[in-house]
Amino acid sequence: MSKFAAHNFSNQKALIRVDFNVPIKEGKITDDTRIRAALNTINKVLNDGGAVILMSHWGRPIKDMAKKPELSLADFSLSRIVDHLSNLLGRPVQFAADSRGDEAKEKAANLQAGEVLLLENLRYHKEEEKGDESFARELAALGDVYVNDAFGTAHRAHASTAIIAQYFDADHKMFGLLMESEVKAAEKVLHQSERPFTAIIGGAKVSDKIMIIENLLDRATDIIIGGGMAYTFYKAMGGNIGNSLCENDKLDMATELMNKAKEKGVQLHLPVDSIIADKFAPDANTAEGDNKNIPEGWMGLDIGAASVAAFSNVIAASKTILWNGPMGVFEMEKFQSGTKGVAEAVCEATAKGAYSLVGGGDSVAAVNKFGMADKVSYVSTGGGAMLEYFEGKELPGIAAINH
Secondary structure (H helix, E strand, O other): OOHHHHOOOOOOEEEEEOOOOOOEEOOEEOOOHHHHHHHHHHHHHHHOOOEEEEEOOOOOHHHHHHHOOOOOHHHHOHHHHHHHHHHHHOOOEEEEOOOOOHHHHHHHHOOOOOOEEEEOOHHHOHHHHHOOHHHHHHHHOOOOEEEEOOHHHOOOOOOOOOHHHHHOOHHHEEEOHHHHHHHHHHHHHHHOOOOOEEEEEOOOOHHHHHHHHHHHOOOOOEEEEOOOOHHHHHHHOOOEEOOOOOOHHHHHHHHHHHHHHHHHOOEEEOOOEEEEEOOOOOOOOEEEEEOOEEOOOOEEEEEOHHHHHHHHHHHHOOOEEEEEOOOOOOOOHHHOHHHHHHHHHHHHHHHOOOEEEEOOHHHHHHHHHOOOHHHOOEEOOOHHHHHHHHOOOOOHHHHHHHO
């Protein structure tokens, strides 16, 4: 049994760091996945007879307000999620209009068993992102037990994600259920993977994924490359890529990765064809193109049918699958069939017994868009955190609890 599950929170105030940085448009939450993901942790404390103090960030208020003077703190307030959270929990959620100061202290002190208090956006204070010790100490004083359930921010050494843990002894700091399941899923893929192990890496830039590819060369049997980054590899091999996305300063790096894969016996699979377009727009003219010879004035915006078929065969033979990054500009209907085809192949392999982990904002958005989130083994809530985990880095939010 996990430390969190074994702990009895009766008559204790659990200070839970959650990741409620959810998309909000015109005052309405458009995707509450991250809030729902924290409910099991919150409910376990309440069911034990404990009280819950929730703390989270939302956006980057200080940076964004400096850039856009028309924005105010109200545009970043967590007060906008109070009603929705109250409905999900089936009980009223109290709100403190600041995460520090008299109101937060008073409301936390008066909190009774079974009650929930949400603190205002932590990032209203620059001390949060700076990892300020006195701010962390103030937050720590509000609760009896510290629970980190925010995998999405585990890669940041912020006051509420890493520094705060030093003010609690080993018995009073722990991961929540979501954080435990995230770490377990990542560990399973990184350290207990059954072979063949296929990593599907997509996205726009090689430079964003270089570290993860390098780390996976020691673990995966197959690495599938998709998205805009594939054209940098083709240009490095001397292909004509037209107006496709390319990092010209990363051509040597692409060549080096291909050589390393060969040396280590890892199969690197590149898309052979693309859906090409005459402009980056939903109404562009499209055609099928050979990736070695895309005409001038045209750009690849999705992988083609032959690539989907080839990639699907590799995925079908896999026992472990990690997917990070889309195959094309799936947000536009004309360029979504590649990402959808790969998603279908991952779901089919999972149904036949493979373990599949999908992580990274765009891949998660894709499986949600296609209604396939429940057909893979695990969907990670942490984009940057998962990426850094698979790059082999120790995440401050995890280290703070473990050490």
